[in-house]
Amino acid sequence: MSGSVKTCLFVHQNSPHGSANPVESLDMAYTLSAFEHEVSFLFMQEGIFQLLHDQKTEGLGFKDFAPAFKAWEDFEIKHIYVDHQSMDDFDISQDQLLVPVEVISKQEISQLFSEHEFIFTD
Amino acid sequence: MQKLHLINIPPGQAERLINAQQFMQEKDAVVFYEDAVLFCKNTQKNQSFFSNVFKENACYVLEADLNARGISKANCLSDVQVIDYDQWVVLTEKFDGTHSWN
Numbered sequence: 001m002s003g004s005v006k007t008c009l010f011v012h013q014n015s016p017h018g019s020a021n022p023v024e025s026l027d028m029a030y031t032l033s034a035f036e037h038e039v040s041f042l043f044m045q046e047g048i049f050q051l052l053h054d055q056k057t058e059g060l061g062f063k064d065f066a067p068a069f070k071a072w073e074d075f076e077i078k079h080i081y082v083d084h085q086s087m088d089d090f091d092i093s094q095d096q097l098l099v100p101v102e103v104i105s106k107q108e109i110s111q112l113f114s115e116h117e118f119i120f121t122d
Numbered sequence: 123m124q125k126l127h128l129i130n131i132p133p134g135q136a137e138r139l140i141n142a143q144q145f146m147q148e149k150d151a152v153v154f155y156e157d158a159v160l161f162c163k164n165t166q167k168n169q170s171f172f173s174n175v176f177k178e179n180a181c182y183v184l185e186a187d188l189n190a191r192g193i194s195k196a197n198c199l200s201d202v203q204v205i206d207y208d209q210w211v212v213l214t215e216k217f218d219g220t221h222s223w224n
Binding site for chain 2: 014021113120121
């Protein structure tokens with residue numbers, strides 16, 4: 001990173017808890033934001049489950065990283081987008097999510113991709 | 123914005139790659155690395171896949187990952203250019219941004 005501000009989009013498409021990917025991606029996103037880059041998230045496919053409230057992970061012995069998502073404001077994350085189709089496919093409504101989100105269409109996702117310089121998928 | 127797409131999706135998850143390609147623009151290029159290099163072995167199936175899915179985009183494959191998986195340059199699809207890490211860096215500098223898929 002040579003000093004210019006980059007527009008960064010982190011695409012989360014994986015189910016939580018099956019791999020370390022979502023947490024690692026979240027760490028990277030917050031780090032980039034701390035270094036003044038403009039960071040947003042897009043949750044799609046199984047990734048929307050990362051945002052679902054009431055995740056009780058004690059039975060697996062995992063730490064619940066849901067509180068980390070709630071810190072999005074502290075880390076100055078610009079936008080949290082969610083794919084409309086994925087919400088429908090998994091029958092999840094906005095009020096079941098941990099944080100306020102902007103629900104977008106596939107066309108808007110395409111637009112998002114063309115607007116961000118650095119895009120990383122979990 | 124012209125993008126360089128970084129693909130590490132293996133052939134077993136080809137559907138993810140097909141979905142990714144739908145978001146690519148004509149002048150975008152693609153680098154296949156890690157398990158995705160398996161897409162680049164010169165087989166009839168791979169040739170058919172590339173001519174259907176990636177006819178528009180310049181494609182590159184990382185030599186170190188090919189070598190690790192026992193695929194020689196000679197066994198690679200002719201449409202895909204084999205590159206090393208240094209060449210990957212040079213390539214990245216030519217584009218406005220990168221899109222890493224998984």
